[in-house]
Amino acid sequence: MNKNKKSYDRVSKVFDFFRSGDMARWSPDQRTLFKNLNGKVLYIGVGTGQEIINFPPGLDITAVDISYEMLKRSRQRVQKYNGNIHRCQMDAQTTAFADNTFDTVLTVCVLCSVKQPVICLEELKRVLKPDGELVMFEHVLSKNPIYAFILKNMSYITEFLEGTYLDRDTVGNAERAGFNIHSHKNVYLDIVKALRASYQAKGRF
Secondary structure (H helix, E strand, O other), rough: OOOOHHHHHOOOHHHHHHHHHHHHHHHHHHHHHHHOOOOOOEOOOOOOOOOHHHHOOOOOEEEEEEOOHHHOOOOHHHOOOOOOOEEEOOOOOOOOOOOOOOOEEEEEEEOOOOHHHHHHHHHHHHHHHEEEEEEEEEEEOOOOOHHOOOOOOHHHHHHHHHHOOOOOOOHHHHHHHOOOEEEEEEEEEEEEEEEEEEEEOOOOO
């Protein structure tokens, strides 16, 4: 069984409690970022659905998560959303969607937990339409050497306990996967970022 799946199944009961402080701090920036969601949306890492309250109304969303227990706990928030959300259990690195399916792909604190972030981002690019947009709200490695040292050492613990990495170069990984970052905002120091990206499909001018 996937380590991340087991980890998130295990912590699903207390996930909201430990994320409550983050949500209070991050909600205004999330609401601003999520205004860019449009068309057919793929939401990677729905978890217990905490971010749903920050979505604009009327969206058509496919929300996926690797953890069945997390998905179960998102049910009430999904039902309260003024729009359409369809949930499914899926690994973000190997989705079951056809090429060029979605107008927008959203990740929220996901790219610090997948085992192979560049492969994951390449998969998201595959299912994203050529004129679509990748919207990311992500925890990344700080460029401040003191913060970076702390995060790298904390990662040894979080990787062992949860399969989560606190030292990810998400901006660089997105660029390595073929994306162009065209909007970049630091939400908390330079550790939490709000990002928007697109890619140049082959044959486009």
